Structures are given as C-alpha cells and as structure tokens.
Amino acid sequence: MPPVKITEQLSIGGQPDESAFAAFRADGYAGVINLRPDGEEPGQPGNEAESRAAKAAGLDYDFIPVTGPTITEADIRAFQEAVADTKGPVFAHCRSGTRALTLHVLGEVLDGRMKRDNVVALGRAHGFDLAGAAVWLDRQATRTPIVTGFFEARTSSIQYVVTDPATKRCAIIDPVLDFDERSGATGTMSADAVLAHVEKEGLTVEWILDTHPHADHFSAAHYLKEKTGAPTAIGSHVIDMQRLWRDLYNLPALATDGSQWDRLFAEGDSFKLGSLAGRVMFSPGHTMASITYLLGDAAFVHDTLFMPDSGTARADFPGGSATALWHSIQAILALPEDARLFTGHDYQPGGRHPRWESTVAEQKRRNSHIVDMDEQGFVAMREARDRTLPMPRLILHALQVNMRGGRLPEPEANGRRYLKFPLDALTGAAW
Structure with missing residues (x-):
C-alpha cells in the first residue's frame, strides 16, 4: 500500500519493510513514526529494527506505540510533537494506517481545527474507518x-x-x-x-x-x-x-x-x-x-x-x-x-x-x-x-526537603542553605 498523503507534512500507511526506509528518504521524507507496539503480529520488524533502518537511511525516527482502545491525550500530543519537530515530511505507520490517521484527527479536533462531526467523513475520504476516533471523542467528552x-x-x-x-x-x-x-x-x-x-x-x-x-x-x-x-x-x-x-x-x-x-x-x-x-x-x-x-x-x-x-x-x-x-x-x-x-x-x-x-x-x-x-x-x-536496583540518585537529597513539605533547609549564618545526608545508611550502591 503506497503512502496516503494527509497534509504537506504528514503521510500515513501500513507496515513498511526495513528495505523501504531508504526509499522513503529518496522520496523526500525526513522522518518515520512507528505507532506499533512490539510483538503485535508475527514477522513485524519491531522498534529496534525500524530504528536501525531509519538511522541508516538518514531519517528521524519516533516510537509512539499505541493501540486503538487505549489512546490517551499524551499519545496524541506526542504524535503532534513528533510531526512538528521533523524538518520535512513524515511517514507515520501502524498496521494499516488507521491509528496514524486517528491520532492526527483527534489532535485536530482537540485543538479546534476540525469538528467532531467531520471525523468519520474525512476518514472515509482517505479510505479509512475512523468510527473509533468518534467514539474516543464522545467518551472523552464525558x-x-x-x-x-x-x-x-x-x-x-x-x-x-x-x-x-x-x-x-x-x-x-x-x-x-x-x-x-x-x-x-x-x-x-x-x-x-x-x-x-x-x-x-x-x-x-x-x-x-x-x-x-x-x-x-x-x-x-x-x-x-x-x-x-x-x-x-x-x-x-x-x-x-x-x-x-x-x-x-x-x-x-x-x-x-x-x-x-x-x-x-x-x-x-x-x-x-x-x-x-x-x-x-x-x-x-x-x-x-x-x-x-x-x-x-x-x-x-x-x-x-x-x-x-x-x-x-x-x-x-x-x-x-x-x-x-x-x-x-x-x-x-x-x-x-x-x-x-x-x-x-x-x-x-x-x-x-x-x-x-x-x-x-x-x-x-x-x-x-x-x-x-x-x-x-x-x-x-x-x-x-x-535487590538489583541502585537507590535513586536524589533520595538523600530529596527526602529531607520533602519531609518538610517541600521547604528547603533554613539558611545558615552565612545566608546559604545546606543539605545534609548520612553516609553508609542505605543499601543499594550504584556499583
């Protein structure tokens, strides 16, 4: 399936082969966004393989794994940011392209550039079923x-x-x-x-x-x-x-x-x-x-x-x-x-x-x-x-502040504030 152009910046489609990444670069794309969680189906290249292929082709690469039923606003905003931050056209893919178009139109509606009632028709015009996007918007409104x-x-x-x-x-x-x-x-x-x-x-x-x-x-x-x-x-x-x-x-x-x-x-x-x-x-x-x-x-x-x-x-x-x-x-x-x-x-x-x-x-x-x-x-x-985890690097710094409700230690006579923490009090050294 060839890429479907949605805007000057964004085209969408289904799963590409690793060999397609060089062609994306030759066709003028500057980046690829992978929306598929690893292991979604047998034979899927996966995040690491796509990241390597993108790097070899000189393409920007973003990994934004989502499933249709679990899309959140954080996913939508991450998708918008990835598209906006790429200096040139982007190819975004999932298995079929539906999730890519869903994220795009949800962002357009949330930002007031599209009305909810136009979502399904826009999807149909490009050959995609966006009924799920309409359901997401209706649920979000409640x-x-x-x-x-x-x-x-x-x-x-x-x-x-x-x-x-x-x-x-x-x-x-x-x-x-x-x-x-x-x-x-x-x-x-x-x-x-x-x-x-x-x-x-x-x-x-x-x-x-x-x-x-x-x-x-x-x-x-x-x-x-x-x-x-x-x-x-x-x-x-x-x-x-x-x-x-x-x-x-x-x-x-x-x-x-x-x-x-x-x-x-x-x-x-x-x-x-x-x-x-x-x-x-x-x-x-x-x-x-x-x-x-x-x-x-x-x-x-x-x-x-x-x-x-x-x-x-x-x-x-x-x-x-x-x-x-x-x-x-x-x-x-x-x-x-x-x-x-x-x-x-x-x-x-x-x-x-x-x-x-x-x-x-x-x-x-x-x-x-x-x-x-x-x-x-x-x-x-x-x-x-x-037992395999080192202590957080800020634990001894942070707790003496947070036990005081976020108050820093009081200034000393010279006007400076000082943190204090014990040596050898906790297990879990980084080494």
Whole structure:
C-alpha cells in the first residue's frame, strides 16, 4: 500500500519493510513514526529494527506505540510533537494506517481545527474507518475531571493539574521543584509551567496534593502554596516517615507531627474539588505513607503502578513492603474497569514517548507484574528485582526537603542553605 498523503507534512500507511526506509528518504521524507507496539503480529520488524533502518537511511525516527482502545491525550500530543519537530515530511505507520490517521484527527479536533462531526467523513475520504476516533471523542467528552499531565524529563516525573470543569477549580498533584545535584542549583521552571497552565485556562487552585514524600525529586508544594495560597495535603502516615528519616538524618529539631502540611489524609477521608467529591485510599508499599487520590473516574496512584509495559514500583525504601504493595495494588484494581489510573513516573521503555494514563482493565490485561500473579509470586519477584536496583540518585537529597513539605533547609549564618545526608545508611550502591 503506497503512502496516503494527509497534509504537506504528514503521510500515513501500513507496515513498511526495513528495505523501504531508504526509499522513503529518496522520496523526500525526513522522518518515520512507528505507532506499533512490539510483538503485535508475527514477522513485524519491531522498534529496534525500524530504528536501525531509519538511522541508516538518514531519517528521524519516533516510537509512539499505541493501540486503538487505549489512546490517551499524551499519545496524541506526542504524535503532534513528533510531526512538528521533523524538518520535512513524515511517514507515520501502524498496521494499516488507521491509528496514524486517528491520532492526527483527534489532535485536530482537540485543538479546534476540525469538528467532531467531520471525523468519520474525512476518514472515509482517505479510505479509512475512523468510527473509533468518534467514539474516543464522545467518551472523552464525558470524562470528569479534566486531567492535564506535565512530564518532567530530568526525573521522569509527571505533575498533574486536575480540574472540575463545572467550577474551574483545580488541584495540583505531585508538583516538582527543579534541582540539579551537580551544581546544587534549585529552580521553579517545572512548577511555573503548571502555574502558566492554570492562568491560561482561568483556573483557581483549590488544593496542592502530594501522594507521598518523593525519593527522586523535590516537591514544589511549599512554593506553590506561597504563589496561590491553596492548602497543601499529604497522607497522615507521613509522620511515620518523618520519625524514621529524622533519625537517619540526625535532625532532632525536625517536627514529626505533619504540621508542615495543612491537612493530613487518612484512609477513607473525603475532600471537595469544586463540585467533585474526592476520596483517599491508603496505598502503602512503595513507601509507608503513600496514598491514592480518587476524583470522579480518575485515580492518582503515584508510584504503586507504572504503565503496563513498566510494571510496578519498587518497595525496598526504608519502611517499604512488597507485601503491602501487593495489597495496595489489589485495592486499586478493585476500582471500576474503566477507571483512569494516573501514575507518578514513566521511564519510557524501548525509547517510546512518555505515557502516564491507563485503566484498571488495561492494567489487569497487560501489566506483566500482575497478570497470572499471586501474592507469593509477586512478593518474590518484587524483592528479587529490587535487590538489583541502585537507590535513586536524589533520595538523600530529596527526602529531607520533602519531609518538610517541600521547604528547603533554613539558611545558615552565612545566608546559604545546606543539605545534609548520612553516609553508609542505605543499601543499594550504584556499583
């Protein structure tokens, strides 16, 4: 099947042979976008082979694996970015070309350049059935709350703005304060991007929420509270982490009553976001203080579950437990099958684009740490895997900040702030 030209920048089609990549270059294409998950069918070249063929032909290459039923806005935006960033025409392929055209038209509708009612007709004009795209748009229109993710590449973290469309009140979940451990520099670029979105959309920040004290980035909760006046919150078991880590850091003056936050949430607690009712689940395992926020059909599961191709979170930090993690996962998977699950990190296996949204059904069907697994097998797998992992490079930097609700240490007599961390206190050295 020859490429089907959609715009001056984009052509689509089915699976090419590796030998076709040189011809793409000769035909004037500057890049290839592969939308097929590896192993979709026998004989498929796969990501690594296509990447090599593209490089040999002098083509840009992007790997954005999607399936029709699991497309998210992150996939649509990644596709748009890949097309826009290529300096010349792009050939995007899946098995038949339908997914490529679907991603294109969904982006056009979301950005207001096309109406939903024109989607199916446009597909038919090019020889494709886009009924699935129309279904996606109809389903998306009923989703509440509106969730906007911000991927922070340095730490592979995702910040969220969660909005009640009826009142335009929002919560910011797991915000990132930028930190460069090599220079000691701190910055607010990531948090400011969130604030810019809030201002652009005319939102009012009602909550600043952390799911747990993070071990791989600084929390921007305190900074955002200063900027917005919104209350901060975290799980009530943060006090247990404060007591544990106060001793590890030898910080006797650290208050260990959770007073660094405006509210501490326990299992089953409720809260309001505009007209939406929120609920809290205690989700220990990754840390002893982890919680999940439930708002509408969305659950913010932090580091308990990753995307299905990445498995589950480690449980070997002080106070962590693989057994507790298993039970927390089971409670999350007991939510409705179509509940949206938003994770706290994405490490982009295979070099794919960042993703952060799945569903309960998708996790049950595709997550290799869950499928056909019982508690005993999961605990054995998780503990064996964790023994091979070095500690996060920022764990000792981050926790002394995050135990204080994102506050940096107070300046010393010379006006400078200093981090303090213990030597030989944790296992898991990088060597």
